Amino acid sequence: MAVTLVNSAEGxxxxxxVLTQGSGGNTGGVSGNxxxxxxxxxxxxxxxxxxxxxxxxxxxxxxxxATTATAYDTWSTSLTATTLTAVWARFYFYCTAVPAANSRVxxxxxxxxxxxxxxxxxxxxxxxxxxxxxxxxxxxxSVTTLPLNAWCRIEALCNSSTGVAELKIFNIPDSVVATExxxxxxxxxxxxxxGILRFGQSGGAQANYGPYWFDDxxxxxxxxxxxAFYRQxxxxxxxxxxxxxxx
Numbered sequence: 001m002a003v004t005l006v007n008s009a010e011g012x013x014x015x016x017x018v019l020t021q022g023s024g025g026n027t028g029g030v031s032g033n034x035x036x037x038x039x040x041x042x043x044x045x046x047x048x049x050x051x052x053x054x055x056x057x058x059x060x061x062x063x064x065x066a067t068t069a070t071a072y073d074t075w076s077t078s079l080t081a082t083t084l085t086a087v088w089a090r091f092y093f094y095c096t097a098v099p100a101a102n103s104r105v106x107x108x109x110x111x112x113x114x115x116x117x118x119x120x121x122x123x124x125x126x127x128x129x130x131x132x133x134x135x136x137x138x139x140x141x142s143v144t145t146l147p148l149n150a151w152c153r154i155e156a157l158c159n160s161s162t163g164v165a166e167l168k169i170f171n172i173p174d175s176v177v178a179t180e181x182x183x184x185x186x187x188x189x190x191x192x193x194x195g196i197l198r199f200g201q202s203g204g205a206q207a208n209y210g211p212y213w214f215d216d217x218x219x220x221x222x223x224x225x226x227x228a229f230y231r232q233x234x235x236x237x238x239x240x241x242x243x244x245x246x247x
Contacts, residue, residue, distance in 0.1 A: 003084075005033040005075055006228065007217040009058045015050035019060065019073065027073070036076045041069025041205065054092035054151045054173060054215035055228060062200040063211035071209070072107075072200030075219055083111055084195035085161035090218035090225045091199055092173055094151050095210070098125040104203035105212070108158040109196035116191035117158040117165060118203060121146070121212075129156070129165045129182065131189045134203070137165055144169050144180040151215070152179075155224050163188040174227040195221075 011030030012019060020026045021038035028034030040046045043065035053059045062071050079087070089106060099121055107118035118130045125145035128136050146152050146169070153170040155178075163186050168178040197219050201209045216228035 002222045003079055003081065003220065004222070004225070005078060005217075005219045006225070007032040007035070008056055008228070009048055009060050009215060010056045012048035012058060012060070015048055015058060018047045033075070033078055035073040036078050037074035039070055039072045039074070039200075039202070041067075041071055043067040044069040044071035045211065046071045046073065046200070049213060052094045052151070052213045054094070059092075059094070059213045059215035061211050061213050062209070064201060064207055064209040066207055068205035068207045070201050070205055072198045072202040073217070074196065074198045076196045079197060079219055079221070080111065080195035083193045084221050085193050086157065086159040086221065087194050087197060088155065088157050088220045088222070088224050089197055090153065090155045090216070090228070092151050092153050092215040092228070093146065094213035094215070095121070095146060096149055098148070099123055100208060101206065102128075103206065103209055104201055105199070106154070106156065107198045107202050108190075108194040109198065110160070110191045110193045111195060113196060114191060116160055116194040119154070119156060119167065120203070127154070127167060127169065129167050129184070131165075132191045133189060137184050137188055140165060140167060140182050140184055142167065142169055142180050142182060144171065147171055153227065157224070158190055158194040160190040160192060160194045162186050163190055165190065168224070170227075174229070176226065
C-alpha cells in the first residue's frame with residue numbers, strides 16, 4: 001500500500017508555537033500529517049515561525065543554543081505500515097549563514113531506529129550524502145552551494161535494498177528541474193530498511209545548530225513528491241450589484 005505524507009506547518013499557530021507530537025499534538029490538522037515524534041533538547045528550538053515561509057505563512061524553525069542538544073521532527077509509525085526499503089523525502093530549507101560545523105538536516109533510520117543514511121549541510125555550503133556508518137558516500141557531495149537568505153528545495157532517496165542513494169537540489173525552490181542531481185552507484189551501506197525519517201539535528205547533540213527553517217515536509221514510499229504549492233481556501237467571488245429598476 002503506497003504511503004505519502006506531507007506537512008506544511010500552517011496549522012501550528014500562532015508563530016512561535018512549540019511543536020508537540022502525535023495525533024493529539026499540534027502538527028496535524030491543517031498542516032497535514034502529524035509528526036510521530038518531536039524532539040527538543042535542552043535550550044533547543046523546534047517551533048513554528050512566520051519570519052520565513054516557503055508557501056503560506058509559517059515554517060518550522062529548528063535550532064540549538066550554546067548547550068549541545070538535538071532537535072528534530074520524525075515520521076515513523078505513520079510511514080511504516082510495512083517495513084520500507086525505499087523512502088523518498090522532500091523539504092524546503094532556508095538558512096542565513098553556512099554552518100560553523102557540518103550539520104545533519106535529514107536522516108533515515110531502520111525499524112530498529114539505527115541509522116540508514118543521512119544528509120549533512122557542510123561548512124562549505126554544500127550537501128553530503130552519508131551512509132549508515134556516517135561516512136561520506138563517494139561522489140555524493142554537491143558542487144552546488146545552498147543559497148543564503150533564500151529558500152531552496154531538497155529531495156532525496158534512500159534505497160536500502162539496492163544500496164542506491166540519490167540527492168536533488170533545487171535552488172529555484174518550485175522548479176521541476178534540479179539545479180544538481182547526484183546518484184550513487186548501487187551497493188552502498190544503507191542498512192536493512194529505512195522507514196523512519198527525521199528532519200533536523202538528529203545526529204548526536206550539537207551546539208549552535210542553525211537556526212534553520214524547514215517547510216513543506218514530505219515523504220513517500222513510491223516516488224519523488226516534486227514541488228509543493230500551498231493553496232489557501234478560495235474566497236467567494238463578489239456578487240454583482242443589482243440596481244432597482246426605474247420602470
